[in-house]
Amino acid sequence: MSTDSTTTTTDARPRELLQASNVKKHFPLDEGLFDRLFGGDQVVRAVDGVDLTVHAGETVGIVGESGSGKSTLGRTVSRLYEPTDGSIVFDSEHIETYSGRELRPIRRRVQYVFQDPMSALNPRKTVGESVARPLAVHDIADGEEKWERVADLFEEVGLSRSQLDAYPHELSGGQRQRVGLCRALVTEPDLIVFDEPVSALDVTLQAQILNLINRLQREFDLSYLFISHDLTVVRQVCDRIVVMYAGEIVERGTARDIFENPQHPYTRSLLDAIPQVDGGRRSDRKHLGGQPPSATNPPSGCRFHPRCPEFIDGRCSGEQPSLQSVEGDGPDHEAACHWLDPSEGERATHTPPSRAEREIIQESSGD
Numbered sequence: 001m002s003t004d005s006t007t008t009t010t011d012a013r014p015r016e017l018l019q020a021s022n023v024k025k026h027f028p029l030d031e032g033l034f035d036r037l038f039g040g041d042q043v044v045r046a047v048d049g050v051d052l053t054v055h056a057g058e059t060v061g062i063v064g065e066s067g068s069g070k071s072t073l074g075r076t077v078s079r080l081y082e083p084t085d086g087s088i089v090f091d092s093e094h095i096e097t098y099s100g101r102e103l104r105p106i107r108r109r110v111q112y113v114f115q116d117p118m119s120a121l122n123p124r125k126t127v128g129e130s131v132a133r134p135l136a137v138h139d140i141a142d143g144e145e146k147w148e149r150v151a152d153l154f155e156e157v158g159l160s161r162s163q164l165d166a167y168p169h170e171l172s173g174g175q176r177q178r179v180g181l182c183r184a185l186v187t188e189p190d191l192i193v194f195d196e197p198v199s200a201l202d203v204t205l206q207a208q209i210l211n212l213i214n215r216l217q218r219e220f221d222l223s224y225l226f227i228s229h230d231l232t233v234v235r236q237v238c239d240r241i242v243v244m245y246a247g248e249i250v251e252r253g254t255a256r257d258i259f260e261n262p263q264h265p266y267t268r269s270l271l272d273a274i275p276q277v278d279g280g281r282r283s284d285r286k287h288l289g290g291q292p293p294s295a296t297n298p299p300s301g302c303r304f305h306p307r308c309p310e311f312i313d314g315r316c317s318g319e320q321p322s323l324q325s326v327e328g329d330g331p332d333h334e335a336a337c338h339w340l341d342p343s344e345g346e347r348a349t350h351t352p353p354s355r356a357e358r359e360i361i362q363e364s365s366g367d
């Protein structure tokens, strides 16, 4: 995989707030007795050599199917998880090896918003107390000032002061997610990692929360990493998007590049699967066939090749394609696909394998 270009002083772009290089997060396999005895040192390769940059003030989306490694990447670069390998630079500080006290200022400056805000709220405490707690933990404010800050934030996100005394179970899903936003904002962070923040909400509430997230970014000068499996959601908030498959980035670019000129067959499959509104009726155009591969024993070469409708015999299963620039688009647009290699000729000359052929390929790769 190639590395994100580094911002130099001549670059007009905002500064790099977060830069992760070749980040890996492998988990020990939850083995049975047989595996423990004979399985060797197998691991779950949840994130397997990823480069990721977030510039100040921008929103970077991470998309991919369930199990592609989105949450693990978000948790690793925000140092909720310790990386297995790679470097993570936050505001010019190498944080990949930080622990304990060293991580405290990072915890204040990098916040995480979960899909289920209940997981960050204590069911026995009022939501006001839960939001106020980080102010005490980080010695930011106490007493009257602490409560003023929390009450102001409640109003900022569309909650009332009287809801400070509510318990989480007394609030609706949308209200709880607003409380989750308050809890993330209260330490005045620079970066917020949103992990499927609206997946549990209906479409109307989703739109309200996404508008709120956009407004808060402008008001508080925030940078976002936005994890979602839902491309329609990502489109509404992201400046740049990275597409993950089986622990790796297969394509990245501006939101416009990804939606208007997708290059990787996996990205195109994701886009094709977005439900379309046709004459007032929603219809699914295409579904990506097959299952995501094992994170323990991913396919050789391009990890997507067993499911790829544009598989090149021999090459795709043999060599791992590296991210390369997409001709004609900006420097941000890169994809990892052998079809981008000019020596392979025109994409259009290739005949995709039939469904039966794909099943044989999948079987022979052991997926």
Ligand SMILES: Nc1ncnc2c1ncn2[C@@H]1O[C@H](COP(=O)(O)OP(=O)(O)OP(=O)(O)O)[C@@H](O)[C@H]1O
Pocket: 027, 028, 044, 045, 046, 064, 065, 066, 067, 068, 069, 070, 071, 072, 073, 229, 295
């Ligand atoms: N704590 C863990 N221990 C072992 N394996 C894990 C752990 N967390 C995640 N995994 C595995 O790592 C891979 C990536 O999971 P991850 O949750 O990061 O994917 P995801 O793209 O966020 O999916 P989802 O949208 O379903 O959360 C999966 O195979 C998952 O089973």
